[in-house]
Amino acid sequence: MTGVPRKVPASFRLPRLPSPLYRVVFDTGRDAYGRTLAMWVLALPNADRRVGVVVSKKKFRKAVDRNRAKRLLRETFRLSRHRLKPGVGVVMVARAGMAGKTCQYVIEDFERVCKRLRIWR
Numbered sequence: 001m002t003g004v005p006r007k008v009p010a011s012f013r014l015p016r017l018p019s020p021l022y023r024v025v026f027d028t029g030r031d032a033y034g035r036t037l038a039m040w041v042l043a044l045p046n047a048d049r050r051v052g053v054v055v056s057k058k059k060f061r062k063a064v065d066r067n068r069a070k071r072l073l074r075e076t077f078r079l080s081r082h083r084l085k086p087g088v089g090v091v092m093v094a095r096a097g098m099a100g101k102t103c104q105y106v107i108e109d110f111e112r113v114c115k116r117l118r119i120w121r
Contacts, residue, residue, distance in 0.1 A: 014078055017052035017089050025052070025091045032116045034109040036098040037073065040091045041117050047089040051077045055094045069094040075103055076110045083111075085119045 017025070021044070029042035044050070053073045060066040073092045084090075098106065114120040 015050045017050040032113045034113040036109045038093040042089050044089040052091040059096045076106050
């Protein structure tokens with residue numbers, strides 16, 4: 001181990017929403033709320049199922065908890081991405097109800113919210 005960071009192949013990378021588009025999605029997108037997350041969705045012409053993740057310091061005081069919430073949201077999106085309609089930009093915000101929940105629980109909540117937003121195939 002030389003301490004040199006390894007490059008992750010592009011096929012394994014999570015397609016992230018560019019940060020300037022967060023405000024656009026928040027302002028003009030549709031929103032829906034679940035027990036563990038809030039989600040805003042906007043049809044973007046060149047955003048092939050991209051995600052943005054927001055975790056508030058107000059809801060998750062400890063950095064460990066914030067990082068776990070981010071990991072859970074990203075993993076949920078990664079595992080469910082193929083089931084979403086193409087061409088959507090998604091911003092997910094962790095809610096306090098996520099604390100202590102399993103990945104499977106968050107995935108089920110994500111699915112319910114996606115069905116409510118009609119972006120689930």
